[in-house]
Amino acid sequence: MLGPAFAVAVIAVLPWVVPSFIVFDLIYVAAYAIGILGLVILTGMNGQISLGHGAFMALGGYTVAILAHAMGWPYWAGVPLAALASGLLGVVVGLVALRLAGIYLALATYSLAIATPSFLKHYKSITGGFGGISLDQLTPPAWIPLGPQHFVYYVAWAIAGIAFLASAFVVRGRFGRALRALRDQPIAAVSFGINPYVYKTLAFAWSAVLAGVAGALFAVATAYVSPDTFSLALSITLLVGAVLGGIATFWGALVGAAIVEFLPLVAQQINNGAPGVVYGVALIVVMLFVPDGIAGGLHRIAARARRRTPEIALESGGPVSAVAVNQPTRE
Amino acid sequence: MIRSVSTAAVVSAAFALTVTAGTLTTGRAADVPGVTPTEIVLGGDHPFSGPASAYGAIGKGIGVYFDYVNDHGGVYGRKIKWIDLDDGYNPPQAVQVVHQLVEQDHVFAIFDSLGTEVNTAIRPYLNQNKIPQLFVATGASKWGNDYKQYPWTIGWQPDYQAEAILYAQDILKNHPHAKIGVLYQNDDYGQDYITGLKRGLGKHADMIVKMASYETTDPNVSSQVATLKASGADTYMIFATPKFAIQGMVAAAQQSWHPTTYLNNVSNAIPYMKAAAKVGGPSAVNGIITTIYLKDPANHARYAGDPAMKQYREMMTKYLPSADQDDGNYLYGVAIAYTMVDVLKKAGKDLTREKVIDAATHLNEPNNPWAYPGVVIRTSPGFRFPITQMITAKWLASDWSPTGILVDTRSMTEAEK
Numbered sequence: 001m002l003g004p005a006f007a008v009a010v011i012a013v014l015p016w017v018v019p020s021f022i023v024f025d026l027i028y029v030a031a032y033a034i035g036i037l038g039l040v041i042l043t044g045m046n047g048q049i050s051l052g053h054g055a056f057m058a059l060g061g062y063t064v065a066i067l068a069h070a071m072g073w074p075y076w077a078g079v080p081l082a083a084l085a086s087g088l089l090g091v092v093v094g095l096v097a098l099r100l101a102g103i104y105l106a107l108a109t110y111s112l113a114i115a116t117p118s119f120l121k122h123y124k125s126i127t128g129g130f131g132g133i134s135l136d137q138l139t140p141p142a143w144i145p146l147g148p149q150h151f152v153y154y155v156a157w158a159i160a161g162i163a164f165l166a167s168a169f170v171v172r173g174r175f176g177r178a179l180r181a182l183r184d185q186p187i188a189a190v191s192f193g194i195n196p197y198v199y200k201t202l203a204f205a206w207s208a209v210l211a212g213v214a215g216a217l218f219a220v221a222t223a224y225v226s227p228d229t230f231s232l233a234l235s236i237t238l239l240v241g242a243v244l245g246g247i248a249t250f251w252g253a254l255v256g257a258a259i260v261e262f263l264p265l266v267a268q269q270i271n272n273g274a275p276g277v278v279y280g281v282a283l284i285v286v287m288l289f290v291p292d293g294i295a296g297g298l299h300r301i302a303a304r305a306r307r308r309t310p311e312i313a314l315e316s317g318g319p320v321s322a323v324a325v326n327q328p329t330r331e
Numbered sequence: 332m333i334r335s336v337s338t339a340a341v342v343s344a345a346f347a348l349t350v351t352a353g354t355l356t357t358g359r360a361a362d363v364p365g366v367t368p369t370e371i372v373l374g375g376d377h378p379f380s381g382p383a384s385a386y387g388a389i390g391k392g393i394g395v396y397f398d399y400v401n402d403h404g405g406v407y408g409r410k411i412k413w414i415d416l417d418d419g420y421n422p423p424q425a426v427q428v429v430h431q432l433v434e435q436d437h438v439f440a441i442f443d444s445l446g447t448e449v450n451t452a453i454r455p456y457l458n459q460n461k462i463p464q465l466f467v468a469t470g471a472s473k474w475g476n477d478y479k480q481y482p483w484t485i486g487w488q489p490d491y492q493a494e495a496i497l498y499a500q501d502i503l504k505n506h507p508h509a510k511i512g513v514l515y516q517n518d519d520y521g522q523d524y525i526t527g528l529k530r531g532l533g534k535h536a537d538m539i540v541k542m543a544s545y546e547t548t549d550p551n552v553s554s555q556v557a558t559l560k561a562s563g564a565d566t567y568m569i570f571a572t573p574k575f576a577i578q579g580m581v582a583a584a585q586q587s588w589h590p591t592t593y594l595n596n597v598s599n600a601i602p603y604m605k606a607a608a609k610v611g612g613p614s615a616v617n618g619i620i621t622t623i624y625l626k627d628p629a630n631h632a633r634y635a636g637d638p639a640m641k642q643y644r645e646m647m648t649k650y651l652p653s654a655d656q657d658d659g660n661y662l663y664g665v666a667i668a669y670t671m672v673d674v675l676k677k678a679g680k681d682l683t684r685e686k687v688i689d690a691a692t693h694l695n696e697p698n699n700p701w702a703y704p705g706v707v708i709r710t711s712p713g714f715r716f717p718i719t720q721m722i723t724a725k726w727l728a729s730d731w732s733p734t735g736i737l738v739d740t741r742s743m744t745e746a747e748k
Contacts (some may be wrong), residue, residue, distance in 0.1 A: 021434035023429055118546050121517055130449060130519035132422070135454065221453065222423045227518075228449040229422050232548060233381065264424075265431070268417055275417060276380050 004164075007254070011157050014071040015150050023153050025223045025261055030156035032257035035214030036241045038207030041171060044238070044248035045092040046203040047183030048097060052109030053211045053238050053245065055116045056086045058230035060212030061219035065124060075138055075220055079159070082216040083209045090208020094201035112233040132226030135219065156217050163210055164250060170206060177202055211238075240279065244286050246293025256273045259306045354644070365439025366682050371675065372412045374438030375506070376428045376453075377445050378420035378571030383547075385573065385660065386445055389468060390415040391651060392664020393443060393671075398650040400672055407680040411672075414438065420445075422452035429453045433623065434461060439622075440465050440687060442485075443667055446518040447471045448482075460484045463688050465674070466667055466717070470494070472525055475716040475744065483684075485691050487667055487688055487711070489718045491520060492527030493740035495570075497721060498593045499531025502538070502566060510540045513557055513581050516571050517544040521696055524570040524595060524723075531743075540564050543577055556582035567592045577607045580619070584611035594621045596721070600659040601629030604726060604747070613728075622721035623731060624703050625666055629657035630730050639700030666701035670708055670717070705737045716744050 003232065015023045059189020060082035067081060069072035114320060120127045127133070138181055140151035160180050171179065178199045179188035190196055219225045237260050263274035263282065290297035365372035377390035394410050401410040414436050418425035425444070432438045433456075440463035444450050450467045457464045458481045466487035487581045502509050521544065529536045532632055536606035541562035542661030552575055559567065560583070567578045567590040574597035583590070599621040608616045611747070620727035626634055636638040643665055647656045654661060675682070677690040694717060696708035719741040724731035 019435060021427075021430040024430045028423065028427065114548055115406055117548075118517065130447070130517075130522055131449060134451065137455075186554075222426050222452060224422055224426075226422050226452070228420065228448050229420065233419070233421070264417070264419075265427075279507045 008161070011238050020149060023149055024221075025265070027149075027153050027156045029257045029261045030153075030160040031214045031221065032238070032241060034160050035238050036245065036256045036260075037163060037167055037253040038210035038214075039165075039238055039242040040205035040247060040250065041210075042203050043242065044246075044252070045171065045176065045183065046179040046200065047205065048200060049106045050109040050204075050207070051106050051235050051239060052116075053207070054209050054232065054235035055112045056208040056211035056232060057215030057238075058088060058116045058120065058217065060086045060121065060215030061225045061230065062127055062133075063212070063217075064216040064219045065135055065225040068135055069128075069133050069199035075216075077211060079216045079220075080306045086212020086215070087205050087209040090205040090211075091201060093208070094204025096196055096201060097204055097318050101190060108150035109258070113232050116230055117232075120227040120230070127227075128225075131225065132224055132229070135223045135225070135303055137223050138220050148221070152221060157219065159213060159217065164253075165212060167206070168209065168250065175199070175202075178291070181253055207306050222325070234278070240283060242293075244282060244293055246295030246297075246299075246318045248282070248292065248297050249299065251299070252293045252295035256293070343558040345522050346678060347551065348642075349449075354585065357403055358453070358600070359574055363439065363683050364433075364437040366409070369409055370412050371682065372408045372414065372436060372438045373417060373440055373671070374432030374436060375413065375415040375442050375444065376418040376425050376432070376449065377415055377443075379417035380693035381421065381736070383446065383572075385419040387417075387470070388654070388660035389445065389664040392661035392666040394664075395650045395661070396665045396668035396672070399646045400668075401570065404674060409681075409682075411675075414553055417434050418444075418449055420449065422448050422490055425449040426452050426456065429456065433460065435626045438462075439682075440684065443468050443664075444465060445469065447473075450474070454481055454484055463684055463691070465687070465691060466670060468663075469520070476714050483688060485688075485717070487708075487717050487740050489596075489622075489624055489721055489740065490527075490556060491745050492530065493716075493719065493744050494596060495524045495527030495568075495721065495744045496531035497622055497738060497740060498568065498620070499528050501593075501723060503532065503535065507590070509566040510536055510562075510564045511566045512559035512590070513539060513568040513569060514541040514552060514559060514571055514575075515542065515544050515568075516575065521570050524568075526629060528568065530717075537706070538566075539662040544569070547572070547575075549575075549584070550588055551575075552578045553582045554589070555579075557586060560588040562715055569594045569598070571595070571598060571615050573598045574685065575604050577610075579614045580604075580607040584615035586737070589614060590591045592619045593621050593730075594696050596622045596624065599623070599627075599658075599724075599731065601627055601730060602657055616726050618727070619726045620734075621724055621731065622722050623733065624706055624718055624721045625659070625662060626701050627659055627731065628662045628704060634729060638747065643701065647676075656684075657722050660700055666699055667700050669701065673699075673718075714744075716739070716741070719744055 033054060039053060042050055062079040063082040063085045067078040084255060097105055098172055121129055127143055137148060138152050139148050140146050178194045181194060186196060241260040243254035245257050246252025263278060267274040267278035356663045357560045375390055378384050378388050379387040397413045402422060402724045414432060414525045416428045418428050429441060441457060444453060445468040447469045450469060454464060459482060464484040466485060469493040470488045472490050472492050473634055474484060515525060532538055541559050541564055543558045544557055545552045556579060567575050567583060571579055576594060576670045600667040604616050628643060636688045643662060644656055647654055673696050674687060674690045678686040692710050692712045694708060703722060710717050720737050722737045723735055
């Protein structure tokens with residue numbers, strides 16, 4: 001457990017060594033990390049593609065916002081409810097997803113992402129329509145000696161920590177192996193008594209819970225939700241982050257989150273229009289040379305440095321099948 | 332275990348490096364942030380990516396005018412440094428970018444931030460920190476109405492509601508028995524127009540027989556237009572951004588529907604009209620009515636001898652040679668930058684944020700070279716809609732022909748409060 005402990009130490013110390021606006025950005029890294037972790041579990045471990053996780057984030061974000069704005073619920077009560085709401089939607093979508101696979105599942109989830117802004121605008125009496133919902137800043141209670149921004153940072157990363165721990169617990173052992181088995185060899189898995197309906201739906205539900213929490217954090221950090229916050233681009237960004245970071249590892253979610261947050265800001269120094277191009281190029285480079293993502297690639301470098309047996313290269317490319325053989329059962 | 336530490340160490344190091352790569356040098360904050368004896372730093376956020384990226388040209392236009400001003404002595408000897416970042420038309424990204432502008436680049440003010448949702452998201456932070464949010468690029472009415480709560484924020488372009496009221500008045504006067512069909516973008520901007528139209532029609536609001544909305548992710552608006560035609564409407568309001576406005580004009584012609592058409596002014600640039608005419612034929616555009624408050628750089632005929640247009644073209648050629656000078660977004664940028672420099676000059680050599688907001692709310696600018704002749708850009712502390720004058724114009728063959736007189740919608744906007 002030294003690896004995660006090291007990460008925790010870095011995260012705890014960062015706000016005191018980096019400029020304040022970076023601290024603000026890091027709050028979003030926490031949110032992205034949680035959302036991308038959902039895709040790591042759903043797509044990386046269980047092989048179900050989703051281009052619609054922005055919709056779950058929207059549900060989470062708006063749940064927290066509506067509860068706070070219309071009913072005065074404090075955020076610590078709103079966030080769990082946001083997670084629950086997204087989880088329930090995840091079950092529904094997961095059940096539908098049982099009948100779809102591959103590109104059809106991708107398209108179906110894509111339509112969810114497209115429908116989300118329209119849906120949010122339509123029910124304007126609940127969602128505030130185009131104007132969105134403005135929220136109060138999250139401020140620390142008097143007995144915590146932190147500035148508001150640092151407080152939100154630690155709250156966000158504490159939630160991320162809980163999300164990662166809970167997910168590690170959920171996918172260890174039988175459940176995780178069942179997910180991977182269903183990804184790699186569904187027929188064999190079923191013949192071993194693994195019920196695909198239950199496991200696949202639960203995978204969807206859990207990834208939706210994570211996305212809902214991520215959306216709730218977005219709402220709290222921005223102190224505002226609007227339909228354009230949860231646009232189509234967000235769903236794509238989550239998947240891009242997962243692929244660039246490493247779609248089948250928990251570390252990949254963390255690295256991917258940092259990339260999707262900071263790469264556009266860094267790319268802008270080159271040219272205002274650069275971020276889109278830089279993303280595209282990064283994606284192509286990663287897919288060609290490091291298909292299991294940057295975290296996956298670093299993992300292999302570290303392993304090779306200790307003279308372990310090099311991983312077997314597979315003929316069939318693609319990130320999911322590449323990691324299928326090479327991944328250990330626990331990260 | 333050990334393997335975990337190795338990987339963790341490498342990954343954490345990579346993570347921390349990515350983070351610090353995002354850190355640039357933190358500037359030393361001056362007594363007034365963003366102001367030194369030689370420089371004024373202004374921050375902007377525009378959509379350079381995403382569905383609204385055409386409006387990124389506005390930010391570039393601003394840069395052109397600032398370059399020109401800097402080459403001609405600056406403002407009291409200070410050069411303007413313009414830091415304009417991409418916000419993707421997305422509120423969380425805008426908030427992050429504005430934090431960066433304020434906390435890393437120590438900008439003096441945020442200028443011409445674009446988009447209603449974007450500005451709603453950044454407004455509380457800027458007002459809490461007493462940072463001017465100047466001349467936001469959106470016509471939503473809230474920027475002028477909410478000033479008591481958000482005194483550091485001010486708009487610039489004419490209020491969408493007031494524009495719609497002008498159209499309503501034209502309809503009541505010239506087409507009193509009209510049946511109105513409305514095509515609108517399903518967002519705050521489109522909704523503001525509808526609110527204005529209904530207000531302008533008053534008790535005749537039932538003249539609106541059908542409204543059809545579209546999303547910016549829709550590929551086209553043909554089915555919406557078909558719906559409007561089928562409703563029997565003989566008057567057609569297009570409250571749409573350029574791409575969809577062109578589609579709206581073309582679809583009507585292709586479906587052999589020739590209503591009296593009103594087009595919102597954000598989409599009336601001549602290249603758009605020509606594009607619609609090219610695909611839909613002259614009937615797609617002839618007789619369309621709009622309002623104008625700025626000069627149109629694509630109208631070469633009307634402004635052939637105009638010294639302001641000449642200056643615009645010279646500046647664009649010198650500072651942004653690759654740009655399409657006919658794109659009205661660049662001219663909008665130049666015009667609004669003129670107002671910004673005007674305000675900086677009026678705030679005086681001893682520049683503070685309070686003085687800039689004071690100058691912005693006591694504005695009297697009758698001679699903006701790129702505003703439509705006769706437009707006076709004016710504010711007072713209790714009235715924060717700088718541009719309220721528009722003139723209706725009708726499309727005749729190849730350009731907009733102004734009809735009537737420059738109307739001041741100030742009183743209509745007053746009534747909104």
